[in-house]
Amino acid sequence: MSSTARGVRARARIEVTAAIKDEARRQLAEEGAAKLSLRAVARELGMASSALYRYFPSRDDLLTALIIDAYNAIGAAAESAHDAASGSDPARRWTLVCEAVRAWALAHPHEYALIYGSPVPGYTAPQDTVPPAARVGQVFFGITRDAHRSTGLALPELPAGLRPEAERMTADLAPDLPSEAVTALVAAWAELFGLIGFEVFGQFNRVVEDRETFFRHAADRLARGVGLTPPRQGGSEGTAPARRV
Amino acid sequence: MSSTARGVRARARIEVTAAIKDEARRQLAEEGAAKLSLRAVARELGMASSALYRYFPSRDDLLTALIIDAYNAIGAAAESAHDAASGSDPARRWTLVCEAVRAWALAHPHEYALIYGSPVPGYTAPQDTVPPAARVGQVFFGITRDAHRSTGLALPELPAGLRPEAERMTADLAPDLPSEAVTALVAAWAELFGLIGFEVFGQFNRVVEDRETFFRHAADRLARGVGLTPPRQGGSEGTAPARRV
């Protein structure tokens, strides 16, 4: 309100900025980050290319804005999947959130590549990408926290050598969780994006065919890895019984 | 011999092609794929930029050549680490190969991004990248095969829904291994590159500090996931005993 009442000029700036991002996102989705051209965006919007620099000081800044939006979009997808499954047990919620993240990635491959593929602008991400980038991870922390509070987590003991780093991470990320869970969580977080990335980037071509099924199973195993067990069959050990084959 | 004796012209072509790739690889390592410029390569080599097109018909073809080289390099790193550890038990070999792959990735981040980040040229990889891309995975298959033949693998039973796809993959990839192992192997393969990618691309910044230790532990857990157990403590179940925490 107050910001819109601040004059027609400020209002126009917001709208033009949004229009630029929208058109840029369209081109990104169609052709990929490499082919995103400021001049093409300006052309499509009917404005001079130089005028665009009033809104984004460089191409990298535009890309950074798109990166933040993409992190927020995939984070929102994870969060809304979690909210929709709020009635389910943690292990099921874990899998549903994994599937939502994967679905977003498959629906927006170029945006996914922008954030989880090679980071293109600069080598270190700008500071303001950090909070949006953390949203997906935080959903998994939340699920694990719930399970820890209710049924507890089934996890093997930490090897001695990992203990110092595990406790450091725990203090930083989730002091209310056991260190065994935090390390398992960070690993599962990274591993999840390995699975998704291989699918999005074509590494599973001619390898995995029924990717839905394969992914669901892999996500289930990740859940077991962080100590989440499906209800009413969780004994004292967290993994399905293993046999020698 | 016969190909080099085929005349000074053919010999020169091989050398110039190699020189172009070397210089391109240098620029790739320094600035990343986005900044790799044919003209700059030609300039550095003291030749006209148009002459370069006699050797690579387009920039994408040059990149594809670099991609194949990178796949071969990371594959060779995995294989030589495996050869060097041929005396060790499978679980230990698994971890050592994982660490070698990670070390290569950290030493060649831009080349790693080229092959496991966003695939930049086209959307589907050319056919001749497939065999080099498979080398790393094949090392892991070999390790698992050894363990299966000697001590066997400790793996949980497959869920019924996954069985068809698991048997499809097994027939395609490793008919001599149990389906439980093949699915676990494919998942672990993707998950490994999730761990490595997150480290190389900076996703672990401000999250994981002692990355060596963290990675070694994570690689160990991946080994357990495919049924590899360290010697003299492997009971009938494949994972370390889990407790409720």
Added chain:
DNA sequence: CACGTATGAGAGCACTGCTCTTGCTCTGGA
């Protein structure tokens, strides 16, 4: 030896990111 082909060089096209200058329009304070 002569012919054809592989190679190199240069000019040129269309495109890119980005800067600078020139006008115009809106806005906040005297």
Added chain:
DNA sequence: TCCAGAGCAAGAGCAGTGCTCTCATACGTG
């Protein structure tokens, strides 16, 4: 109310890019 300064748009222009075309030259095979 008016007006200086800020915000904004447009155009020209620079240096760089991938790629194509033409033309000359040197090679090596008939």
